[in-house]
Amino acid sequence: MPKKKSSLTLKRVFALLLAYVMLCFAGGVVASLALLPAAVAINGTVKATLPSLSVEGIDFDVTSLPQKSRIFASDGKTVIASFYAQNRVVVPIKSISSYMQKAVVAREDKRFFQHKGVDVQGVLRAFVQTYIKKGDTQGGSSLTQQYVKNVLLVQAQEDDDPIAEYHASEDTVARKIREMLIAVQMERKYTKAEILQGYLNIAQFGRNSLYGVEAAAKRYFNVSAKDLNVVQSATIAAITKNPTQYDPSVKANQPEAEKQRNIVLDLMYQQGFITKKQHDEARATPLVKTLDIQDVELNSGCQSAGDAAFFCDYVTNQILNSKEFGKTRAERVRLLNQGGLDIYSTMDVKANAAAMKTARDTIPVNDPSQFEVAIAAIRPGTGEVLGFGINRTYDATDAARDDPTKTAINYAVDQKDGGGMGWPVGSTWKPINMVAWMLAGHSINQYLSTSTVYNISKFKCGQHKFSGYWSVHNADGSTVNPESPFLALVHSHNTTQAAMASVIGLCAIADTAKTMGYENSPEGEEDVYSSNSFNAPMVIGAVQASPLTMANVYATIAAKGVECTPIAMTKVLDAAGNQLKVPSANCHQAIPEDVAQTVAYAMNQGVVRSDGVASVTQLNNKRKTFAKTGTNEENYMLTGGFVPQVASFVAVGNAEYQVDFTGKTINGVTHSTWYGEYIAAPAWKEFMDTYLQSANIAQDNSYGTPATKFTKTSYSTN
Incomplete structure (x- = not known):
C-alpha cells in the first residue's frame, strides 16, 4: 500500500508540474507561481528549495565558466603545465561547427x-514512460534545463558549497x-544560440574532468x-549521456561509443540535419579510424610538468x-x-633542461649519499629566472614522504616561494664584502693587518x-x-x-648585500639584519x-651594477585576453x-685565471669566466658565477639537515675532505x-x- 501511495503522489506531482509548465508559457512565470504551492505541498523538498528559485546570483555568462590556465615557457609556445578545476577552453558559437x-x-x-x-512533450513522454508504462526512468529535460543544471553545479563547486551541490544534482521533483522555472526565465533573457553556446562549453565530454567541446575536439x-x-x-555528442562509459579514448569503450x-x-538524419548519403557514409566508417587521441593534460598542476615541475x-x-x-x-587560487x-x-x-641534467649528472637521483644538488640561473639586467636544476623527481603527493628521491620542495628558491631554509653559502659571499669595501672608498689592493682572533x-x-672575540681561521688554520x-x-x-x-x-657589508639583491631564505627572516644572520660570521x-x-647577487655584478628582483612571468592574459x-x-x-x-x-683574473680556488670553473673556448667557490664547514659545497648574459649558482x-661530507662516496667518487672545486664547481661549469x-x-x-x-x-693598519 505505501508503494501505491508513493506512485499516486508522483503522478499528482507531474500532473501539477505539467499544468505549471503550461501556465509558464500561457500566462508567464509570475502567474504560474499561484499554482506552484500546490506542488510544493506534495513534496517537502520542493518547499525547502523555494527560496532559491530566483535566477538572481546565478551567472549564466559563458565567459565566466571555469577555464584552465596555462603556463608557457619563454618561447611563448611550449606549455609547461595547465591548472584547472575543469579542463575547459571556452569558445564562441561561431567557432563551433554547425555539425x-x-x-x-x-x-x-x-x-x-x-x-x-521546457519541452512539454518531452516531460509528458517521460512521465508516461516512467510512471504509466513502468519503463526505464526518463527525465525529459530540455537542453536548456541541462545547461541550468550544469551551471548550478559549477557555481556550487566554485562556492565550495556541498549543500548547493547536492541540491543541484539530487534526483527529486524539487530539482x-x-x-524548469529557471529554464523558462533563461529563454526570455538569452537567445537560443547563446544557450547552445553555453551548453557546448559547460557539458562534460569525457573522463578526467574533460569539459567543453573545444577540449573534446582536441582530445579525440x-x-x-x-x-x-x-x-x-x-561521436562527441554521444558522450554526454555517460562520459565515463562512452569516452572513445578508452579502448574497451570503443564498441559502445561507436554504437552511440x-x-x-540516425537522429541527425531523421531530423533533417544531414543527408542520407552523409548518414550512410558516416555510419559505415569504423570509429577507430576516425580517432586521433591526444595526450592532453589529464592531470592538473605541476605534477605533470616533468622536468619543468620545479619551475612550474x-x-x-x-x-x-x-x-x-x-x-x-x-x-x-x-x-x-x-x-x-x-x-x-x-x-x-x-x-632548465641543462640545469636538470647537470644536477642529476652531478649526483644521480638514487645515489646512496642522498645529497641534494640545487641550481638556479637568471638573466642579468632583467631579473628573468631561466631555470632550475634539482636532482630529485618532483612529486607533491603523499608518495614522496617516504621516498628520498622525490620532493615538491624547490631547494633552489626561498622558503616563501616553495623552497627550504636555504644553504649556508660560505665563501661565495666574499664578492659582497669586496663590493662593500670599494663602496667605502677603499682599493682592493690595500694591504690589511690580519689575525686569527678579532675583537668584534x-x-x-x-x-x-x-662585544667579545671571534676566532677565525683560513682553511689551513693559519x-x-x-x-x-x-x-x-x-x-x-x-x-x-x-x-x-x-x-x-658590519652594517656596510649588510647594506651592500641588500643593495645587491640579497635576502635570507627562511620565511619571516628575509632581512639580512635579522638576529640569525647579522653577526660577525x-x-x-x-x-x-x-x-x-x-645567482641574483652575482647577476648584479654581471649587469654592470644593475640589480633586478627575480621574476617568473613577463605577461599574463586573462580569459578575455586582457593583460593583467x-x-x-x-x-x-x-x-x-x-x-x-x-x-x-x-x-x-684572480679567482679563475690565476692560482685561485675557482680555476676549475674556466669555461670552454677560453670564454671569459667570473666565478667563486665556497664551502661551509664539512657540510655544504657551493659555486656561483656568471658571464655577461647568464648568472648561476x-x-x-x-x-x-647537516650531513658531514668527510670520507663520503658521492657518485662513485670518494674524498677524505670535500671542497667546492671537487663537485660544485664542475657542476657549475657543466x-x-x-x-x-x-x-x-x-x-x-x-x-x-x-x-x-x-x-x-x-698599506694600512687596523
Whole structure:
C-alpha cells in the first residue's frame, strides 16, 4: 500500500508540474507561481528549495565558466603545465561547427528551437514512460534545463558549497521544478544560440574532468571545434549521456561509443540535419579510424610538468604570493585554477633542461649519499629566472614522504616561494664584502693587518654594537699578514674578510648585500639584519640563502651594477585576453658600474685565471669566466658565477639537515675532505657550458675592466 501511495503522489506531482509548465508559457512565470504551492505541498523538498528559485546570483555568462590556465615557457609556445578545476577552453558559437551544434540538438533536445525552455512533450513522454508504462526512468529535460543544471553545479563547486551541490544534482521533483522555472526565465533573457553556446562549453565530454567541446575536439580528433565533421560531431555528442562509459579514448569503450555515435547519426538524419548519403557514409566508417587521441593534460598542476615541475611550482607560488592576482590567497587560487589565464613565464627550455641534467649528472637521483644538488640561473639586467636544476623527481603527493628521491620542495628558491631554509653559502659571499669595501672608498689592493682572533666590538655600526672575540681561521688554520682584499678573494681567506669588517663595519657589508639583491631564505627572516644572520660570521657566508638569491647577487655584478628582483612571468592574459599586472623586476642601478667591473675583474683574473680556488670553473673556448667557490664547514659545497648574459649558482649538500661530507662516496667518487672545486664547481661549469652552447650565446670577453682608483696598492693598519 505505501508503494501505491508513493506512485499516486508522483503522478499528482507531474500532473501539477505539467499544468505549471503550461501556465509558464500561457500566462508567464509570475502567474504560474499561484499554482506552484500546490506542488510544493506534495513534496517537502520542493518547499525547502523555494527560496532559491530566483535566477538572481546565478551567472549564466559563458565567459565566466571555469577555464584552465596555462603556463608557457619563454618561447611563448611550449606549455609547461595547465591548472584547472575543469579542463575547459571556452569558445564562441561561431567557432563551433554547425555539425556539432546539430548533433547535440539531435541527441539531447530535438525540439530545442521550438520550445520556450521546457519541452512539454518531452516531460509528458517521460512521465508516461516512467510512471504509466513502468519503463526505464526518463527525465525529459530540455537542453536548456541541462545547461541550468550544469551551471548550478559549477557555481556550487566554485562556492565550495556541498549543500548547493547536492541540491543541484539530487534526483527529486524539487530539482526538476527549479530547473524548469529557471529554464523558462533563461529563454526570455538569452537567445537560443547563446544557450547552445553555453551548453557546448559547460557539458562534460569525457573522463578526467574533460569539459567543453573545444577540449573534446582536441582530445579525440586533434582539431578545433570549428573543424569538426559529421562523424566527429556525432561521436562527441554521444558522450554526454555517460562520459565515463562512452569516452572513445578508452579502448574497451570503443564498441559502445561507436554504437552511440550511430544513434546520433540516425537522429541527425531523421531530423533533417544531414543527408542520407552523409548518414550512410558516416555510419559505415569504423570509429577507430576516425580517432586521433591526444595526450592532453589529464592531470592538473605541476605534477605533470616533468622536468619543468620545479619551475612550474615557482611560478605558482609567485602568483599565490602576489596581490596583483587577488586580495586573498583563496582568490588567487581560484583565479589560477578557473580563470583561464595564459601565463608567459621566463623559463628558458634549454636552460632548465641543462640545469636538470647537470644536477642529476652531478649526483644521480638514487645515489646512496642522498645529497641534494640545487641550481638556479637568471638573466642579468632583467631579473628573468631561466631555470632550475634539482636532482630529485618532483612529486607533491603523499608518495614522496617516504621516498628520498622525490620532493615538491624547490631547494633552489626561498622558503616563501616553495623552497627550504636555504644553504649556508660560505665563501661565495666574499664578492659582497669586496663590493662593500670599494663602496667605502677603499682599493682592493690595500694591504690589511690580519689575525686569527678579532675583537668584534670593532665591527660596530650605527646603533648596532658587538662585544667579545671571534676566532677565525683560513682553511689551513693559519693567516696571511698583511693581505689585500684581492689576494684574500683569490685564495678565499677568511681572516682578511674579518679585517675588512673591522675597518668598514658590519652594517656596510649588510647594506651592500641588500643593495645587491640579497635576502635570507627562511620565511619571516628575509632581512639580512635579522638576529640569525647579522653577526660577525656573516662575512664568511654563515647565512641561509637560496641559490636563486645568490645567482641574483652575482647577476648584479654581471649587469654592470644593475640589480633586478627575480621574476617568473613577463605577461599574463586573462580569459578575455586582457593583460593583467605582474610583479615587476624593478631594475635599477644598485652599485656603480666601475665597482661592478672591478669586482668582476678580481673574480676573473684572480679567482679563475690565476692560482685561485675557482680555476676549475674556466669555461670552454677560453670564454671569459667570473666565478667563486665556497664551502661551509664539512657540510655544504657551493659555486656561483656568471658571464655577461647568464648568472648561476650551484649548492650541494643535504638540504634538510647537516650531513658531514668527510670520507663520503658521492657518485662513485670518494674524498677524505670535500671542497667546492671537487663537485660544485664542475657542476657549475657543466651547466654553463651546456646552456651557453645549446642557446648559441655569443662570447663577450670585454667585461671586467677594473677602475684605477680601486686597484691602487697601499698599506694600512687596523
